[in-house]
Amino acid sequence: MPRQHVNIHIALIGCVCLCLLGYLSWFESRAQEAAAQVAAGPDFDSPDSTSVIVNKHRPLADPAYVPQDLADIGGVQLRAEAAAAYLQMNADAAAAGVGLVAVSGFRTADAQTQLHSSYSNTYGQQAAESISARPGYSEHQTGLAVDIGNPDGACSLEPCFEATPAGAWAAANAHRYGFIIRYPAGAEATTGFGYEPWHLRYVGPELAATLTGSAQTLEQYAGLPAAPGYPADRAR
Structure with a gap:
């Protein structure tokens, strides 16, 4: 195989490896974030949290709060x-x-x-x-x-x-x-x-x-x- 083709193949393999490493790094980061959230438990305070607790002792921090979604x-x-x-x-x-x-x-x-x-x-x-x-x-x-x-x-x-x-x-x-x-x-x-x-x-x-x-x-x-x-x- 000509040296030029070998170099191209090496470059392509290098790109694939870099992409794979990048994905693995991103996946690991998301997994760590998810694990941290589980360890921290539900968020009872943020109005954007699905577990927020609003009652007669716990009003919304923003009285005019409107969800964005x-x-x-x-x-x-x-x-x-x-x-x-x-x-x-x-x-x-x-x-x-x-x-x-x-x-x-x-x-x-x-x-x-x-x-x-x-x-x-x-x-x-x-x-x-x-x-x-x-x-x-x-x-x-x-x-x-x-x-x-x-x-x-x-x-x-x-x-x-x-x-x-x-x-x-x-x-x-x-x-x-x-x-x-x-x-x-x-x-x-x-x-x-x-x-x-x-x-x-x-x-x-x-x-x-x-x-x-x-x-x-x-x-x-x-x-x-x-x-x-x-x-x-x-x-x-």
Whole structure:
């Protein structure tokens, strides 16, 4: 073989080796990052984290926070990852003969202000605080919470929803798609809200399976104190 061809072959082999080494280096770096994230555990603080915890003690750092990756799931919006999981859950429920509808998803701070004021005017502030978060303290503002219902509206946003087709199916299967029932029965003193079998919160399949299997709230799993009320109210 002519020396020129040999040199070309050597050069090509060298390029391939360099590319392979570069890929291996990148792959190792990503693997180390993933391992570090696993070792560090879920991020309960960043609003962009799917495991962020927002409750009556933990408002969003930015009261006007809006996720940058919102996607439509049929008239309401969720963050892209949660939206994809919801749409798959919805399709699988339909295949099983159960209809699910998304009643409410992402809400802006202004929308939450209007909703909270409406509940306060209708039911009084004390009752409203058990069913509606103040602006800046709502999971809906993270784009990770969705209220679901039955297509016929049966027991919409009521505790009896748990016994309806949509409620029973979600309770048994939502964790497979990364959703938990965020405000379970009997946890009012921890979460600060009454039982809401319709309020699903996306945390990812792994964490959802852990929480569902252990029957823990997010606060309990994270080792955070209970958040039955707003701290400022106790100081009055």
